[in-house]
Amino acid sequence: MVKVQEEVERHERELQEERCRQIEAEKQCKLDEEWRKLEAERRKQEELDRQEHQLRHKILHKMKMIEEKRGEQQREELRKKVAGSSVKLKSAVAVKK
Secondary structure, rough: HHHHHHHHHHHHHHHHHHHHHHHHHHHHHHHHHHHHHHHHHHEEEEEEEEEEEEEEHHHHHHHHHHHHHHHHHHHHHHHHHHHHHHHHHHHHHHHOO
16 A cells, blocks of 8 residues: 555656646747847847848948039139139239230
């Protein structure tokens, strides 16, 4: 009878240990899944940040190019005005000589 009781207790302990292992395995699976989700979100955020950085760089570059082009146009217009007025001045100076 004592031997049977010991066998029953041993079997119950084994069952309890197996339940604990299953619970731990389920917890670990949940943690792993949560970690994978967080890692995927982090990678997605990094990709979005990279794309935002590229777009900002592209926009700034385009704005600089527009400003440079506008500046060149203004310089060219000013150069033409100065060239036109200097021609008049040169002719006036030439007359005085």
